[in-house]
Amino acid sequence: MKIVVTIKLVPNPNAEKRIDPQTKRLARTGVETVLNPYDEYALEAALQLKERAGGDTTVTIFSMAPDSLKEGLRRALAMGADDAVVLSDEALEGSDVSATAFAMAAALRTLKFDLLVVGGLTDDSSTGAVPGALAEHLGLPCITNARKVEIKGDAIEVERETDSGYQTVHGPLPALLTTALTFGEPRYASLKGIMGAKKKSIASISLQDLSLDRPVGTSGSKTELRSFAPPPVRGKGEVVEASDGLSGAQAIFDFLAQKRLV
């Protein structure tokens, strides 16, 4: 079985983020990048499936990212993925979600797979629309938020979380899957994994390798960022030291009453 996992490299969520006023895009230089948290979970799920399936099952990482960032994928290789493919091209810069999903789908089409595991949400753009969009472009069943997965021949059985409970679902392979965090904590890379990752392949492909029938990048985007600003500052508010339970409760009650919240 061949599994492909999509991984986006995102600015470290703990680092301060800024938008370049000239390009109106997220400044990605000089900022440490990490694997998008949801994608680490997606990779963990893929690695668990690989271990369970055994045999000649492989896990390939796919990312669309500037070439300068691609070494960041070594961490995913160190966790246990077999190899990586990066789609990078200057013409992709400024792609919005529709252009991104279109280009990613074209690249993914060139990789043969039985299962495509995608993260649920990115930390930077947070549209959560890429999984559904990829499924449409690629004509795959779209099974999201899985917490248990069973592969049975060329069919997949999934227990998935919903907003208010869970469902069991089945469908044919190849399929697209996103995983819930309950699938399991992403593993740490072992020393052996880190050493081994140095020798694993990170292949680059560009738009020339794909024949796209629509533009991507800024000109191929259907949305335009007009302006951005930080939210109104939320200053430090009142601080009350409670000498006992009742005085603390009274302080909160009075505060809420004054704001007409009780």
Next chain:
Amino acid sequence: MKDVIVYAEHRRAETRKVTFELASEAGKIAAALGGKAHAVVLGPGSAQLAEQLKSYPLDTIFFNEDADIEAFLLDPIVDYLEGAARIAGPSLILIPNTLSGRDVAGRLMVRLDAGMVADVVEVKSDLGAVVCVSPKLGGALITQCALRAADYGVLTVRPNAFAVETGGTGARVEQIAKPASKSYPAAIDRDVEEGAGELALEEAPVVVAGGRGLGGPEPFETLLKPLARALGGAVGASRAAADAGWVPYNLQIGQTGKTVTPTLYIAVGISGAIQHKVGMRASGTIVAINKDAASPIGEFSDLLVVGDAFRIVPELTKLIETAKGNLS
């Protein structure tokens, strides 16, 4: 684009509050664009839900009781929504920013070759162009994003962003035809409701959230639930509490959990790590109860009460219940 279409999400014939928020706002957006507002409600129970939606300023309410909606995962919903969009012509489709709403939106974007903006909290029209306000990067920036003159636009809209305002203008209820037969690949075998009757976290006007400071699962039941109930709200949690298994993951708020924007957020025994903050920073009023005066949560709370949650919360619940009793 002129018309506005609301995807009226529901769970087993219980309409979500966000659907009413969208139905309230759609008319205003459509008026600004010079078009009409519609809603699409699907699956068993939808005929009755369509009647319910009549009290909102909509033009046409499309419904179909098609049982396939409950038998297959989202595929038929995407087909119906595409069908409704083709009937209306170039239009803006509003979808709740919920787990399943996001899946629907991504797929509809491709079907309609539409522009898409996610997690929208305000929609403006600027010389005929649709401009959306949405927080990005965990709320660190508020962006204004325009849909380029595309035929179709798809927005996911954050719950609690718009007020519910009824005011029906005599909407037409119309059965929408089942889309030409397609095979649906993902079949639902079992559908289990766990939080039946409970307020969805993202939709609650008040959220009482607990963290590691609560020390175990019991205080969520004995301390937080009664306080949330007294305030008409829902219980949430930090990741530390969810990771410890004290509460289910669907209560987790933050970067890898839900984003909530209630009118009132009460953080109990939560330190206020950045990953938690991004999921609740846009709440109306933030109150924290924490033993530690130097806890980061104090930096962005409107009120920090320094003290022991185990002593404060029960007294607070009593005060609120007494006040409510005096009023009724």
